[in-house]
Amino acid sequence: MNRTAGEFRELYGYSPEGVWAAPGRVNLIGEHTDYNDGFALPFALPQRTEVAAARRTDGILRLHSADVRAGVLTLDAAGLDPARPPRGADAWAGYPAGVAWALLEAGLPADLTGGADLHVRSEVPTGAGLSSSAALEVATALALTGLHGLTPPSPELAALARRAENAYVGVPCGVMDQMASACATEGHALRLDTRTLEQRHIPFDCAAAGLGLLVVDTRVRHALADGAYAERRATCHRAAAALGLPALRDLPYAGLEEALSRLADPVARRRVRHVVTENERVLRVEESLRAGRLREAGPLLSAGHASLREDYEVSCPELDLAVATAEAAGAYGARMTGGGFGGSALALIDAEAEAEVTRAVTDAFVRAGFRPPRVTAAAPAAGADRIL
Numbered sequence: 001m002n003r004t005a006g007e008f009r010e011l012y013g014y015s016p017e018g019v020w021a022a023p024g025r026v027n028l029i030g031e032h033t034d035y036n037d038g039f040a041l042p043f044a045l046p047q048r049t050e051v052a053a054a055r056r057t058d059g060i061l062r063l064h065s066a067d068v069r070a071g072v073l074t075l076d077a078a079g080l081d082p083a084r085p086p087r088g089a090d091a092w093a094g095y096p097a098g099v100a101w102a103l104l105e106a107g108l109p110a111d112l113t114g115g116a117d118l119h120v121r122s123e124v125p126t127g128a129g130l131s132s133s134a135a136l137e138v139a140t141a142l143a144l145t146g147l148h149g150l151t152p153p154s155p156e157l158a159a160l161a162r163r164a165e166n167a168y169v170g171v172p173c174g175v176m177d178q179m180a181s182a183c184a185t186e187g188h189a190l191r192l193d194t195r196t197l198e199q200r201h202i203p204f205d206c207a208a209a210g211l212g213l214l215v216v217d218t219r220v221r222h223a224l225a226d227g228a229y230a231e232r233r234a235t236c237h238r239a240a241a242a243l244g245l246p247a248l249r250d251l252p253y254a255g256l257e258e259a260l261s262r263l264a265d266p267v268a269r270r271r272v273r274h275v276v277t278e279n280e281r282v283l284r285v286e287e288s289l290r291a292g293r294l295r296e297a298g299p300l301l302s303a304g305h306a307s308l309r310e311d312y313e314v315s316c317p318e319l320d321l322a323v324a325t326a327e328a329a330g331a332y333g334a335r336m337t338g339g340g341f342g343g344s345a346l347a348l349i350d351a352e353a354e355a356e357v358t359r360a361v362t363d364a365f366v367r368a369g370f371r372p373p374r375v376t377a378a379a380p381a382a383g384a385d386r387i388l
């Protein structure tokens with residue numbers, strides 16, 4: 001039997017009606033573009049979060065995770081309130097409770113107020129920039145709708161999951177993570193237009209091209225992260241307004257220099273330059289993947305990292321070291337992935353160089369006095385689905 005289902009049965013004393021799974025993600029390119037209505041190109045990881053679930057009829061929502069030190073949290077399904085999310089050791093439960101709240105708010109044609117029992121188990125490391133939060137939200141959204149025989153379109157589920165994180169958990173994230181987890185397909189990267197939610201599945205079969213992808217989890221998350229994110233977001237929105245644009249997405253690459261000359265603040269100029277060049281890099285990486293020239297994506301990834309480090313200023317010494325060492329060890333390209341200030345880096349390498357690059361990065365961290373990173377091979381995997 002599926003392990004998550006077995007644990008559900010031990011915990012609640014009866015079998016779940018099903019198990020739903022949603023993956024973590026890595027963003028290949030297109031960082032800090034999603035709150036600027038721009039483009040991103042994430043892919044789903046093989047690591048997933050599973051949610052075993054069953055309906056109740058008494059209005060109670062019970063939540064439990066194998067991955068946190070907290071007991072079963074019991075909530076009133078009809079009384080979920082974004083002003084009073086679970087706190088302390090139960091704070092994790094804000095993600096699934098927020099999803100239940102967002103589904104109820106959306107008025108889906110099913111009686112979710114009947115309640116449910118949920119048990120969560122995940123392979124996605126938390127806080128590593130690999131979007132364990134979106135995996136948890138999307139798996140929960142699939143479970144709660146699936147229990148009632150509903151199968152909303154994946155972009156709709158992703159939008160609801162994001163609403164849960166924004167409005168209930170209180171994290172002002174864009175929609176990329178949830179879209180990647182909900183909509184990605186195996187062997188493909190997901191080219192996302194975060195304004196229209198249009199998605200294109202771009203073939204990205206590294207193995208067939210003799211290539212590999214390494215994810216380097218630095219295992220650090222610097223305290224600056226949340227405040228810096230909010231500040232970058234605000235700067236971008238102010239700059240777009242100053243340029244008379246709805247969003248920085250509307251500034252074409254060809255018009256960048258002229259637009260920069262109209263911005264007085266040097267910090268805003270750097271932030272705008274990152275966003276506009278990053279959108280352009282997404283389109284160019286997409287082109288190279290479509291043409292089957294995967295190695296050509298490498299230098300674009302590295303240019304993306306330089307832009308995040310110099311112009312957007314969201315990197316950190318651990319991420320810079322991971323990227324520089326991977327490049328020196330022969331990677332075609334490497335970059336930080338996710339919001340920054342820690343989390344993970346991604347490297348595009350020759351498949352046969354996996355052990356060598358892993359060793360080089362690990363040794364460099366030891367020499368620098370950093371905690372050893374967690375290095376894993378990745379390949380574009382499938383998006384969320386019912387698995388039992």
Ligand code: ADP
Pocket residue numbers: 049065066067068091092093095120121122125126127128129130131132133134136
């Ligand atoms: P990331 O999404 O990069 O992993 P976040 O800070 O956005 O980092 O989300 C991590 C949080 O999501 C955790 O601190 C926890 O509250 C919640 N979470 C994610 N996965 C699980 C899980 N399997 N069980 C319980 N909580 C989880």
Ligand code: MG
Pocket residue numbers: 131132133134177
């Ligand atoms: Mg997250």
